[in-house]
Amino acid sequence: MTEANPYESLQEQIDEAADFLDIPRDHIERLKRPERVLETTLSVEMDDGSVEVFDAYRSQFNGDRGPYKGGIRYHPGVSRDEVKALSGWMVYKCAAVDIPYGGGKGGIEIDPSEYSEGELERITRSFAKELRPLIGVDRDIPAPDVNTGQREMNWIKDTYETMEGTTAPGVITGKAIDSGGSAGRVEATGRSVMLTTREAYDHFGKDISEATVAVQGYGNAGAIAARLLDDLGADIVAASDSAGAIYNPDGLAERAAREHKFETGQLTGFEGATEEFSNEELLTMDVDVLIPAALENAIDAELAERVQADMIVEAANGPLTPDADYVLTERDVAVFPDILANAGGVIVSYFEWVQNRQRMSWTEERVNSELERYVEDAFDAMVEAHETHGTPNYRTAMYAVALQRVQNAAEEAGIWP
């Protein structure tokens, strides 16, 4: 498998959309690079008294439309280029769904499963201390990403508030409810994946209850998308995690499969499956909808040649390499891009931030219905751009919409020294 550099992938995606827009090339160049990147080393005392050092980053890609916004991931694969790419994808994601943010992303190069809770708390607070001068309710607002969740967000909020001597729940989103979180935030990414799939089916005049679906990655995004699509009557026939894939042609009993994963830590071994196979086999299965919900570069050009699904809905960030995109466009496989499909997370983060600023809370019903409106509007804008610009695929159409919105804000502000 060829490892595409995600930062180069992002830049290719921007260039492709720029071809359909009337934006000067020199302006496009500034929209392809981060404004600044913090690279820092965290030195943290372990439970046994030894000290370990960790590389950590925060990239602030573009702030033309509002404060930098985006998650923090804990993963051994975190690198400067990965964080830069992910922060750029956030810029275009926020612009695609029209929420008033720029884009940022952070990460620590770590496998969190190897550390105790106390160690993780010290590592997180150490990172929060480094982030403190950069972040703020109106400056840069982190959130969860791969291997981080409410617990880490609560620690970062508390560190920031303690050091600043104030209360500022809107400095970070994805918090637990009692720490200022929003109803519906945990489910939001999976929910926008479901909504995008539903809209795509409506757009093609097909019935979602007849869809067969394969989901690669059974974390927060993949498992919840599977559950919500199952609720619409679709058949989740295959699902995988890092240990392997499970399959049942009549549909996996989705709730039982999720319970099995919760109890044993993996999907394999689930008694409701008729077959087990590898992750790669799942990606090339003959299903209607394929949902990559793990990490970047899951599908390269070689694998894309063998994809049998009619439609791909990207729950992960950057799961297709640009070469895979090219192959899938040629093969007429409809790809619904990450910057739309997984935007539910940041959309509900936006609602959380609005609630924090207002010091009041919305019902889950209100959150979900507002989320639905944002996803539907973005979907419609993407389809319109696809038709008016004649873009080769939906990703380029969505990027064209987003890029134009960022450029409008930049132009209205003007270039200032």
Ligand code: GLU
């Ligand atoms: N990490 C999520 C993403 O990639 C959410 C970001 C946020 O809520 O700010 O979109």
